[in-house]
Structure formats: C-alpha cells, structure tokens
Amino acid sequence: MFMLYFSELQKKRVQTEDGIFLGYLEDLVFQASQTPRITKIVIRTKEEKLIISVSEIKKINSIVTIAKNFNTAELVVNELFIFKNVLDKQIIDLKGNKVVRVNDVVINDKPFLSISGVDIGAIGLIRRLGFEGFFYRLTNLLSIKYNLQFLSWGDIQPLELSKGKVVLNQIQEKLKNLHPADLADYLEKTNIRNISKFIDLLDKDLASKVLSELNPNFQLSLFRRLGEEKTDKLIANMDIDEATDIISQLSPKKRLQILNKVDPAKKKQIEKLLKLSSTSIGKYLSTEFITVKSENTASFVIDQIRKETSDIEVLDYVYVVNYQNQLVGVFNLHELLLQAPDTLVYKFMAQNFFVAHLQSPIMTIIRKLIKYHLYALPVVDSEKKIIGIVKIDDISEYLLDSNKI
Amino acid sequence: MNLKSLFKTYKAKLLIFLAVFGPVTITAMADNDAAGVATYSLVGAKYGYSILFVLLLVTILLAITQEMGVRIALVSGKGLGDIIRERYGVKISVFVFLGLMIANLGTIIANFAAIKVTALMFNIPTLPFIICVVIISFIFIWKGNYRTNQNIFLVSALFYICYIISAFKANPDWGKAITSVVLPTDIKITRGFIFAAIAVLGTTITPWGQFFVHSFVLDKKLSVDKLKYEQTETFFGAFLTDFFSFFMIVATAATLFVYKIPLTSGEQAAIAIEPFAGKLASILFGLGIMNAGFMGIVIVSLSTSYAFSEFFGYEGSLDAPFEKGRSFYILFLIQLIIAALIVLIPGISLFKIVFYTQSLNGALLPVVFFFLLKASNSPELMGQYVNKKWYNYFVTIASIIIIIASLTTIIGFFI
Numbered sequence: 001m002f003m004l005y006f007s008e009l010q011k012k013r014v015q016t017e018d019g020i021f022l023g024y025l026e027d028l029v030f031q032a033s034q035t036p037r038i039t040k041i042v043i044r045t046k047e048e049k050l051i052i053s054v055s056e057i058k059k060i061n062s063i064v065t066i067a068k069n070f071n072t073a074e075l076v077v078n079e080l081f082i083f084k085n086v087l088d089k090q091i092i093d094l095k096g097n098k099v100v101r102v103n104d105v106v107i108n109d110k111p112f113l114s115i116s117g118v119d120i121g122a123i124g125l126i127r128r129l130g131f132e133g134f135f136y137r138l139t140n141l142l143s144i145k146y147n148l149q150f151l152s153w154g155d156i157q158p159l160e161l162s163k164g165k166v167v168l169n170q171i172q173e174k175l176k177n178l179h180p181a182d183l184a185d186y187l188e189k190t191n192i193r194n195i196s197k198f199i200d201l202l203d204k205d206l207a208s209k210v211l212s213e214l215n216p217n218f219q220l221s222l223f224r225r226l227g228e229e230k231t232d233k234l235i236a237n238m239d240i241d242e243a244t245d246i247i248s249q250l251s252p253k254k255r256l257q258i259l260n261k262v263d264p265a266k267k268k269q270i271e272k273l274l275k276l277s278s279t280s281i282g283k284y285l286s287t288e289f290i291t292v293k294s295e296n297t298a299s300f301v302i303d304q305i306r307k308e309t310s311d312i313e314v315l316d317y318v319y320v321v322n323y324q325n326q327l328v329g330v331f332n333l334h335e336l337l338l339q340a341p342d343t344l345v346y347k348f349m350a351q352n353f354f355v356a357h358l359q360s361p362i363m364t365i366i367r368k369l370i371k372y373h374l375y376a377l378p379v380v381d382s383e384k385k386i387i388g389i390v391k392i393d394d395i396s397e398y399l400l401d402s403n404k405i
Numbered sequence: 406m407n408l409k410s411l412f413k414t415y416k417a418k419l420l421i422f423l424a425v426f427g428p429v430t431i432t433a434m435a436d437n438d439a440a441g442v443a444t445y446s447l448v449g450a451k452y453g454y455s456i457l458f459v460l461l462l463v464t465i466l467l468a469i470t471q472e473m474g475v476r477i478a479l480v481s482g483k484g485l486g487d488i489i490r491e492r493y494g495v496k497i498s499v500f501v502f503l504g505l506m507i508a509n510l511g512t513i514i515a516n517f518a519a520i521k522v523t524a525l526m527f528n529i530p531t532l533p534f535i536i537c538v539v540i541i542s543f544i545f546i547w548k549g550n551y552r553t554n555q556n557i558f559l560v561s562a563l564f565y566i567c568y569i570i571s572a573f574k575a576n577p578d579w580g581k582a583i584t585s586v587v588l589p590t591d592i593k594i595t596r597g598f599i600f601a602a603i604a605v606l607g608t609t610i611t612p613w614g615q616f617f618v619h620s621f622v623l624d625k626k627l628s629v630d631k632l633k634y635e636q637t638e639t640f641f642g643a644f645l646t647d648f649f650s651f652f653m654i655v656a657t658a659a660t661l662f663v664y665k666i667p668l669t670s671g672e673q674a675a676i677a678i679e680p681f682a683g684k685l686a687s688i689l690f691g692l693g694i695m696n697a698g699f700m701g702i703v704i705v706s707l708s709t710s711y712a713f714s715e716f717f718g719y720e721g722s723l724d725a726p727f728e729k730g731r732s733f734y735i736l737f738l739i740q741l742i743i744a745a746l747i748v749l750i751p752g753i754s755l756f757k758i759v760f761y762t763q764s765l766n767g768a769l770l771p772v773v774f775f776f777l778l779k780a781s782n783s784p785e786l787m788g789q790y791v792n793k794k795w796y797n798y799f800v801t802i803a804s805i806i807i808i809i810a811s812l813t814t815i816i817g818f819f820i
Contacts, residue, residue, distance in 0.1 A: 088491050090718045097729060101490065101718030125717075128495035 005119065006082050006105035007128050013063040014043045016070070022050065025064055027083040028107075029075060032158040036115040038107065040073050042081070051075065054113050080161055082115070091120065091151070091166045102166060104128060112347070117152045118166075208237040212246070219246055228257075236262045244270050245364035249357050274361070281362055284395050285379060285388040288312045291321045292345060294328060299341035316375040319386055320349045326384040327355065355380045356390055362398055365390055425634040427555045428625050429471055431704070432618040433642035434562040436467070437650060438701025439519030440512060440759070441608040442694050445650055446674035448601040449657035450666065454578070454585040455592045457654055459602045460647045463609050468643035469803045470610060470774075473781045473792075474618040475639050479632050480790040481780070485619045485773070486715025488780050498716045504769050506740075509613050509709045511762025513744040516701035518755045521748055523695045526676055527688075535749065539741045542703050547734055551624055551723040561700050565649040567693035572652040574686035575678065577659030586651065603810045609646070610807055612769040613708040615777065620711030624722050632790075656682065656690060706740045767811035774804040 006028065014022045023045035030036045041057070041064070043050040056070040080086070082105050091099045103124025108116045119127075126135045151168075160167040211219065211234055223231040235243050235258050243262070247255050247270065255274070259267050290309055292301045301318065309315055318336060320329035329349030339348055356365045356377045365377060369392045376391040437445075448456045478484065483491075490498040517535065524534045545554060584590055592598065627635065660681035661668055668677055675694060679687035710733045714721020721733040747753060778801065781792050792800055 088494060090487065090491075097725075098714070098718055098720045103495070125495055125499070129499060 004107055005124075005127060006087065006107060007124075009060070009064075009107065010083065012060075014041075014066060015063060016066055017058055017068045022066070027081045029079050029081055030115055032078050032080045032161045034154075034158060036153055036158065038082075038113040038115065039079060040075070042083075057113075060109075085161060086118070086166065089166045091118075091156075091168060093168045099168065115153055118156070120151050204233065204237055208234050212238050212243075220249065232258050232261050236266075244274060244361050248274055248359040248361055281356065281358065281360065281365060281379065281390055281395075284362075284390050284398060286376075286391055286394060287388050288315075288391075289317070289319060289376075289378070289386070289389045290315065291319045291325075291327075291386060294320050294322060294344070294346040294349065296345050297341065298336060298339035298343045298345070298348075301336060301345060314391075316391075317378075317389075319378055319389075320345055321386065324383075325386075327353075327378055327380055327386045329353070330378070353378075355384075357381075358387070362395065366395055366399070369395070421631070422634050422637065425625075425627060425631050426638055427559060428621040429475055429618060429635065429638045430642035430645060431555065431558040431562065432614055432621060433467060433471065433639075433646040434565065434649070435558075435617070435700050435704040436609045436611065436614050436646055437565065437653075437697055438512070438516055438705070439694050439698035440515040440701065441650070442653055442697050443515075443519060443670070443674070444604050444608040445653040446657045447668055447670075448605060449654035450661035450668040450674070450677075452598060452601055453591070453658040453662035454582050454655075455590060456598075456601055456605065456658075457582060457585040457651065458587075458589045458592065459605050460650055460654070461586055463606050463650075464643050464647040466606070466803050466807060467609055467646065468640045469800055470615065470777070470807070471618050471643060472636055472639045473777050473800060474615055475622050475635050476632065476790060477777070477780050477787065478619045478622040479627060479629050479635060480788065481786045482623070483786075484623055484711065484715040485616050485776065485780075486712045488786070489776055490716050490718075492779075493776075501769070501772060502712060502716045504765060504772075505612055505616060505712055506709050508762055508765040508769060509705050510740060510744060511758055511765065512611075512613065512705045513702050513740055514747050515755070515759050515762065516698040516705070517744050517748040519694050520698040520702075522670075522673070523675060523691045523698070526691050532749065535745050538699065538702065539738075539745050542699070542706075542741060543734075543738050546703065546707065546723065546737055547727060549723065554723050555625075558700065558704070561696055562645075564696040565693065567689040567696070568649055568652040568656060571678070571682060571686040571690045571693070572656040572659070574689075575656050575659040575682040577655045582651075582655050582658070600814075603814050605650075606807065606810050607763060607767065607770075607814055609650075610770070612766055612773045613705050615773050616712050617704060617708035620708065620715065620721075624711070624724070629790075653693075656686070702741065702744070706737050706744075709740060710734070710737045764815050767814040770811040771808040774808060778804055 009025055009028070012025045014025050016022065023043045025041055026044040026049065027042035028038050029040035029042065029051065030038045038054055040051050040053055043052060051073050052066060052070050053073045056067045057064060058067060059065040086102055086105055089102050091102060093099055100120045102118045103121065104119035104127060105115055106117045106119055108114065123132070123135070126132055155168050157167045211222070214222070226234070235246055238246070243266075247258060250258070259270065262270065290305060290312070292304060296304075305315070305318070315333065317330050317332050319327055320331070322328050329346065329351050330353045331345075331349045335348055354368055354372060354374070354377055356368070356379045358379060358381070360379075368374070369377060369390075374392070376389045378386050379388050379390060380386055474485070477488070481488070486498070486502070489501055517538075520538060521531050521535065524531050545557060549557070581590065622635065656678060657668070657674055660666070660678045661674070664681060666677060668674060675687055675691035678690060711721050713719070713736050714730070714733050717732075719732045720729045722730060725733070727734055747758075748755075780786055781800070782797065784791055
C-alpha cells in the first residue's frame with residue numbers, strides 16, 4: 001500500500017515493459033464522484049498526448065512501467081484531470097469564502113488507485129518547490145514538529161469540480177438535516193477528528209442521537225477527544241438502551257461519575273440494565289468463525305475455508321485481521337464467491353462494520369443485529385482483537401429464555 | 406428626445422460612474438507616491454520644462470496598461486496572482502511573489518524615508534511620528550471596510566492639490582510649460598535625459614501598480630457590465646495622475662531649474678524651492694510629500710497582501726473580518742513594521758535601497774507584462790473580451806517600450 005503525492009508522480013518517465021521510453025507523465029484522469037477513482041494517465045510524448053487506462057500500468061516506482069501492447073483510451077463523462085482541474089485551484093467554502101489553494105493532491109493505491117484528498121499545507125508548497133528533503137532535514141535537526149494539513153476528499157463537492165471550482169461541503173450546515181443514523185453513517189467514513197469537530201457543532205439532543213448511532217470504536221475514541229464534561233452531558237442526554245451500551249464499556253469509576261449526572265429515574269433503569277449485562281453475552285459467545293489476512297487472494301481464502309471450517313455448523317461471515325490480529329474488515333460468502341480468484345481480500349472487504357464488546361448489554365446487541373440485518377456480530381476486546389461472535393440464532397434463545405417475546 | 410430625458414439618461418450614467426469610481430484612480434494616484442514625487446522634483450530641477458513631454462507618453466502607457474489589468478480583473482474575476490498561480494504553478498508563483506514582496510518593501514522604505522525627511526523639515530520628532538503612521542495605517546486597514554478605505558484614499562488624492570498651489574506660487578512660464586507637454590520643446594537627447602525619462606516611466610508604471618489595480622478592482626466586487634465605466638475611469642485616472650505630476654515638475658522647473666540650483670535628493674525639494682516660491686509653496690510641497698508617502702506606504706503594502714492572498718488562496722479583502730483574512734492583515738502590518746525599523750536605523754544607505762528596489766522593479770516589470778499580455782489574449786479566460794486586434798498591437802508596443810525602458814534602467818546602473 002502506498003500513499004503518494006501527485007507532484008511526486010508528475011514528470012516521471014513512462015516506459016513500456018520492454019524498456020521503450022514513451023514520454024513523461026503529465027496528468028491523471030479521475031472520476032469526479034464521491035469515490036475519485038483514478039482511471040487514466042496522460043503521457044506527454046514528443047509529438048502528442050497519450051491517454052492510457054490505469055489498467056495498463058504494471059508498476060510505479062521511480063518510473064512508470066506500462067504494458068507492452070497498451071491501448072489508448074478516451075475520456076468519458078464526468079472525468080476530470082488532476083493537474084488541469086484540481087491542482088493549484090482555489091478552495092472555497094459554500095458561502096464563497098476563500099479558504100486556501102490546492103497545493104498538492106494525495107493519491108493512494110488501496111483498494112484501487114484513487115484520490116484520498118488534497119494537501120493544503122505549506123509542506124505541499126515546499127514539496128512542489130523541490131525543497132522537501134532539505135526541509136525535513138532542517139526540521140529534524142532543529143527537532144521542530146510540523147503538521148501536515150490535509151483535506152479529505154469527502155469534504156469536497158465533486159459536482160462543482162467540473163465547473164472549475166473546488167468547493168467544500170460545509171458539513172455544519174448541509175448535514176444537520178440528515179437523520180441521525182445516516183449522519184453517523186456519514187461520519188464513520190471520515191476521520192475521528194472530523195467527527196469530534198462536528199459533534200461539537202451540533203446541538204445537544206442531536207449530538208447525543210448521532211453519538212449513540214456511531215459504532216463503539218468511534219464512541220470510545222470520541223469520548224477521549226471530547227473530554228469528560230462534554231461526554232458526561234452527552235451520555236446523560238441519551239436514551240436508556242444506548243446510554244447503557246456505552247456506559248457498560250467504561251470503568252466502574254467512570255460509570256459512577258456519569259450515572260451521578262443522570263436523572264434518578266433514568267439512573268435506576270440504567271443500573272438495572274447494567275446488572276443484567278454483567279452476566280451478559282459470554283453465554284452466547286460462539287467461536288465458530290474464521291479469520292483471514294487482508295492480503296490473501298480470494299482463491300486462497302476459499303481453500304482456507306475448505307480446510308478449516310469443516311466443523312463449523314453455519315458460516316455467514318469471514319473476518320479479516322491484520323498482523324496484530326486486529327479486526328480490520330469483514331465480508332460474506334456471497335461477496336467472496338463473486339470475486340475473481342486472484343482478487344486480494346482488502347479490495348472487496350467492508351471496512352466499516354459493527355462490533356460488540358464483552359460488556360455490551362444483550363438488548364443493544366440484538367437491536368443492532370436486527371437494525372442492520374446481520375446474522376452475527378464480532379465481539380472484540382479492548383485491543384480490537386476478535387474473541388468470538390454472537391450469532392442471531394443463539395441470541396434469540398435469550399429472548400425465549402427471558403420471556404421477552 | 407427632449408432635453409429632460411436626455412438629462413435623465415446622462416444623470417443615470419453619471420451616478421453609475423460615481424458608484425464605480427475609485428479603484429483605478431486611487432491606483433494611478435498612488436503611482437505618485439513619495440518616491441514618485443522625489444523623481445519628478447529631481448527631473449524637473451535638472452531638465453526643466455523639456456521633460457514634460459515624457460508625461461504625455463507616460464500617461465498613454467499608464468492608461469493602456471491599467472486598462473488591461475482592469476479588464477482582466479472584471480472579466481475573469483481573478484487577480485494577477487490567481488492567474489499566475491493557476492496557469493504557471495507553484496515555482497513561478499513563489500518566485501514572482503518573493504520578487505514583488507522584496508521590491509515592495511523597498512518602495513515602502515523609500516516612502517517612509519520621505520516622510521522622515523519631511524517630518525524633520527516641519528520639526529516633528531521622527532520616531533513618534535513614524536510609529537503613529539504605522540499604527541494609524543493599520544487601524545484604517547484593519548477596522549475599515551473597502552468603502553471607508555477607498556474614500557480615505559480619495560480624500561488623500563485630493564491633497565495633491567497642494568502641488569498645484571505650489572506650482573502657481575513658483576510663477577512658472579505657463580505658456581512654455583503647456584506647449585512642452587504637447588510638443589517636444591528644448592529637448593537635448595543626452596544619456597542623462599533618457600535615464601530621466603525612464604525614471605519617470607519607472608516611477609509611474611510599477612509591478613505593484615499592476616498587481617494592485619487588479620486586486621483593488623476585484624475587491625470592489627463589480628460586475629462585468631460595469632466594464633465600460635471602469636475603462637472610462639482608467640483613462641480619467643491616468644490623466645489625473647499626470648495632471649498632478651505636471652504641477653510637481655513645473656514647481657521645481659520654474660524654480661530650481663531656472664535658477665540652476667542642483668538638487669541632490671528629491672525629498673529636499675520642499676526646502677529647496679522656498680527661496681523662490683515662498684514659504685507657503687514650500688510647506689504645501691512638504692505636506693504633499695507626506696501625504697504621498699502615506700498613500701504609498703498603505704497601498705504598496707496592501708498590494709503585497711492582496712498578492713499573497715491570491716497566490717496562496719487565502720481570504721484577502723478589505724471587507725473580510727480579521728479572523729478570516731488573518732494572513733492578509735498580518736502581512737500588511739509586518740511590512741510596515743520592517744520598513745519603519747529599517748528607516749529608523751541611523752546611517753543606513755537609503756540610496757542603495759532605492760537603487761536595488763528600482764533594479765528589482767525593472768526586472769519584474771517585463772515578467773508582469775508577459776503575464777498580462779498572455780492573460781488578456783487568452784480566450785479561455787477572457788471570452789469575447791480578449792484584446793482587439795489593433796488594440797493588441799498597441800498594447801504589445803506599449804509593453805515592449807516599458808520592457809526596454811526597464812531593462813535599460815538595470816543595464817544603465819551597471820555601466
């Protein structure tokens with residue numbers, strides 16, 4: 001996986017596999033959409049400009065190597081150029097205020113070659129001037145810390161790009177009208193810093209609702225960012241089930257601190273639910289799951305399933321872990337079967353998924369399973385390592401046992 | 406059409422013109438900053454009425470070049486900095502901006518120096534005075550919006566009337582002065598005269614002036630349909646500027662040139678004309694320099710701030726609150742402080758600073774005109790408003806004259 005800057009790619013030599021020099025990379029073509037996939041490259045040869053699909057690229061290192069018998073491509077609707085349409089352009093917000101210029105464009109190659117955002121910092125300028133190496137040596141020498149200033153693609157309106165404008169989504173105003181669940185969904189796609197900034201802007205009621213819809217990984221890191229006082233207020237403002245779910249993951253001391261701020265009737269109910277949760281899901285935890293590595297191919301995974309899961313009753317999901325054994329993705333068997341044999345796992349796995357914790361109250365787990373139409377939820381420990389799964393058929397026993405139905 | 410309705414249409418047009426009026430005239434008048442006044446005084450003292458002919462040429466060149474800037478600004482909605490950054494990338498932008506910033510700093514220093522000299526003449530303590538100038542300038546720019554500042558500049562431009570009175574007090578030969586403008590009179594082509602002519606050109610047509618007229622017109626947020634009015638103002642502004650330059654030259658030509666008094670530095674002109682034109686003329690001339698210095702400081706410094714916002718995409722407008730246009734306002738203040746500090750260093754060679762500033766301006770001007778010509782001929786940017794064919798010849802010839810003149814200045818410094 002690499003992340004690189006457009007300025008590092010531009011002017012790179014382009015040659016074919018058999019070593020024939022074609023010209024220099026001049027521009028990249030991308031789809032002006034929410035997922036700005038890079039589709040084509042523009043090569044400046046001595047005589048003309050060649051536009052070639054990225055699928056012809058074999059390797060990108062100090063030079064760009066493309067297939068021997070490459071075909072040229074044509075632009076299609078909604079495609080724009082990075083150099084011509086984005087780089088150096090003025091970024092404005094929805095009200096038309098100037099914000100900054102696009103100093104560089106950040107490109108990543110996973111799961112496919114695409115734009116992840118734009119560099120708006122001074123370092124972007126320094127890089128373009130060719131002083132980046134010098135600058136890093138200097139800052140190291142003086143042990144100065146600098147911040148990369150980066151704007152995620154999610155903050156930019158793709159529609160306006162084709163009109164020659166780089167316009168920000170002024171999320172504060174635009175997103176307030178969304179339903180909390182959708183809003184949480186949107187926020188989970190951005191980073192934690194954006195979320196905390198955004199939660200700060202919302203009014204108390206909406207913030208609580210959005211917060212309770214976020215997945216627990218986000219909730220916890222968010223609390224750390226928002227600080228104690230704000231967190232307490234937000235939780236006190238939530239409805240009982242959601243509050244219980246969140247509180248159950250906190251230390252006893254913290255629980256008490258928050259509960260003291262909740263009004264007495266509500267506090268009683270939460271405490272009751274918490275008691276229930278102390279014996280909660282351990283009973284329903286299943287170890288009938290399989291984990292695979294993200295850089296394996298689909299065919300490898302199918303083989304692995306064949307070998308390792310003969311004793312598993314029903315397999316719904318395949319969980320993806322990294323080298324630290326942390327859960328990083330999930331996919332179902334149907335998705336797996338759809339892939340070509342040599343497709344790598346990270347290209348098709350879902351990176352946004354829901355998890356449960358050992359302390360999670362059963363009711364909130366059930367609610368999640370039903371709400372998001374899942375057959376099972378992975379249960380992770382505090383280091384995001386998977387310890388087991390809770391399957392909907394197992395947990396439905398709980399409902400029968402406790403006569404809730 | 407009866408007289409009344411005719412009057413009505415003209416009244417409406419006049420009102421629009423007055424609403425549009427301001428930015429270009431201010432830019433043009435600021436070209437007569439303290440450094441400009443010093444140059445006019447020097448050439449007037451040395452070459453008398455004969456140098457007046459150059460003014461006619463300079464007026465035409467100033468009008469043409471400012472018109473190009475105004476047209477590009479109104480049609481494209483972009484400043485010169487925006488255009489350079491978007492079309493030529495980071496390297497050229499940083500290079501041009503640094504050049505402009507350093508040259509502008511030199512110009513600001515020259516203006517502070519003129520203020521300092523005049524303050525001494527009026528027995529005003531220099532240190533507190535210069536600090537006051539910095540603080541007051543910053544407060545106006547920081548607190549005032551576009552309209553307030555524009556009006557302050559226009560009032561300041563009115564002060565140039567001082568020179569008219571000074572010139573009248575000097576009892577010049579008006580007939581000769583006026584004919585010298587239209588017909589070349591008594592011109593002796595020497596190396597000195599050519600350099601004097603180029604100096605007049607160089608003090609009127611400057612890189613910062615070209616940047617500023619763009620930005621200042623943009624900041625007024627006029628629509629393209631006001632282009633005609635703005636073009637009219639361009640010609641009016643160019644005329645007005647050199648109308649006042651005429652009196653500055655006449656004031657020294659009628660005194661110092663006639664009595665063959667050599668003038669070593671332009672800032673001394675106010676004192677030097679006193680024996681011939683009287684106390685009032687001398688005081689008014691001094692006040693004029695101070696006012697010109699003030700205008701130069703604020704406007705040249707603003708032009709760097711505007712250019713910075715354009716090149717690097719930050720909010721830069723007199724109408725923007727401080728929180729939004731932080732870099733714009735801070736850069737403005739920093740320039741004033743640095744220039745003031747340099748001027749206050751005892752024994753610093755201002756002559757050298759002015760010399761290097763002029764060289765740098767001379768080197769930048771061809772670059773600026775290259776971008777101006779490119780932009781005003783770009784159909785992508787200008788649509789139907791690209792330079793007309795005959796006009797393009799005119800503009801190109803004007804630009805070439807200016808480029809040759811500025812290159813001659815640089816070369817001239819070294820031979």
